[in-house]
Amino acid sequence: MTTNCAMFTAVCELLGCRYPILQAGMGGVARAELVAAVAEAGAFGCLGMVRESPEMIRHQVQQVRTMTDRPFAVNLIPAATDPHLFASELDECLRLCVPTLIYFWDVVPDAIRRAKDAGCNVLHQVGSVEQALLAEQSGADAIIAQGVEAGGHVHGGVSSLVLLPLVVDAVSIPVVGSGGFAGGRSLVASLALGGQGIHCGTAFLATTESFAHDVHKQTVVDADSTDTIHTDAFAINWPPHSPVRVLKSEATTGIGDNLFGHSAADIPRRQIAEEEGRPIYLMSTDSPLKSMTGDLHKLAMYAGQVTGQVNEVATAGEVVERIVSEAEATILRLTSIR
Structure with a gap:
């Protein structure tokens, strides 16, 4: 080259x-x-x-x-x-x-x-x-x-x-x-x-x-550029008012694009996955990794609008x-x- x-x-x-x-x-x-x-x-x-x-x-x-x-x-x-x-x-x-x-x-x-x-x-x-x-x-x-x-x-x-x-x-x-x-x-x-x-x-x-899990990689490949949302609902593990862009998923149903000032302190801890003994919670900022097991499709599927490419x-x-x-x-x- x-x-x-x-x-x-x-x-x-x-x-x-x-x-x-x-x-x-x-x-x-x-x-x-x-x-x-x-x-x-x-x-x-x-x-x-x-x-x-x-x-x-x-x-x-x-x-x-x-x-x-x-x-x-x-x-x-x-x-x-x-x-x-x-x-x-x-x-x-x-x-x-x-x-x-x-x-x-x-x-x-x-x-x-x-x-x-x-x-x-x-x-x-x-x-x-x-x-x-x-x-x-x-x-x-x-x-x-x-x-x-x-x-x-x-x-x-x-x-x-x-x-x-x-x-x-x-x-x-x-x-x-x-x-x-x-x-x-x-x-x-x-x-x-x-x-x-x-x-x-x-x-x-x-x-x-x-090191992303295969479920995350394939979700990115299958998505197009209209399939992302910009939200601060994934708040566990980060300070308040920290928006992310993720792919739409079961976890984002009813959320849509919003910046409502979600705070980790207000989110109930519901474990949906684990990583070598560490609990992974719904609406945390954890994305699916190769080292994780559980309901990985409900985790934060980070991707930009360029995912369509x-x-x-x-x-x-x-x-x-x-x-x-x-x-x-x-x-x-x-x-x-x-």
């Missing part, structure tokens, strides 16, 4: 990857096998280690390093993690010399400074221009601008094609588009809007290397190759227009 020079951007140089395609650090789903496969394909992989123990982080980082010598990131969420746990997570990442940290949700300036002082690259995923500016002022190296059509937790209310150029114009550091990006044409669109690449979750969730469970390498090939063809077509 060749590399079009238009696709080697400042983000590629910063992160040490061949293509400006960043795999989202999906909690539970993005583990070593997926991250290594993405990195080996020339894109940039990220371990989803939100609220995981230092021991889990150590194990996953070591596993990645046995499968690839390519750089990668760890995703943490300072604002939605117990401060003591976050401090121990960050300490472990720094001890392991993780080259890049990707943060999400509200900007915590001290978390950025600690990582930068230790020599890490820091990217911050945000949902607004205001948070992008704060992340830049706090020392972040790049911004991931997440639109409301993204899957999983969503921190803003503006579509990515509107938010991306607004953030690009507001900050002086590289910006990557997130939400609605799963193909080569959308990569070119990001570049056209001033972005330096794309950040993809749904496309990589439905891969053979993903995901038509099969492929390997991570095939996903990267498809995006790059389509982007190269799109650039060639555009440059040949007279």
Whole structure:
């Protein structure tokens, strides 16, 4: 596979990857096998280690390093993690010399400074221009601008094609588009809007290397772009007012798109699954993983509106190759227009 020079951007140089395609650090789903496969394909992989123990982080980082010598990131969420746990997570990442940290949700300036002082690259995923500016002022190296059509937790209310150029114009550091990006044409669109690449979750969730359960992967493949809802009803395990985008399911019947200020404290605990002895509750933020058993179809089936473009469970390498090939063809077509 060749590399079009238009696709080697400042983000590629910063992160040490061949293509400006960043795999989202999906909690539970993005583990070593997926991250290594993405990195080996020339894109940039990220371990989803939100609220995981230092021991889990150590194990996953070591596993990645046995499968690839390519750089990668760890995703943490300072604002939605117990401060003591976050401090121990960050300490472990720094001890392991993780080259890049990707943060999400509200900007915590001290978390950025600690990582930068230790020599890490820091990217911050945000949902607004205001948070992008704060992340830049706090020392972040790049911004991931997440639109409301993204899957999983969503921190803003503006579509990515509107938010991306607004953030690009507001900050002086590289910006990557997130939400609605799963193909080569959308990569070119990001570049056209001033972005330096794309950040993809749904496309990589439905891969053979993903740690998502097969029921989740197949649900994504079978869904179309009208089958998602944006709601804060999945509230257990996260702070209030934390909306997510999930696929419609038995659990979402009667919910629809709503942001009603659901709080975990108001939701009765009804166990519907388990993971190695840990109870998994209905309306928790847990998504179905390979390690879980029970009524998995009732769990949070995270997916973005781009799910309509995901038509099969492929390997991570095939996903990267498809995006790059389509982007190269799109650039060639555009440059040949007279």
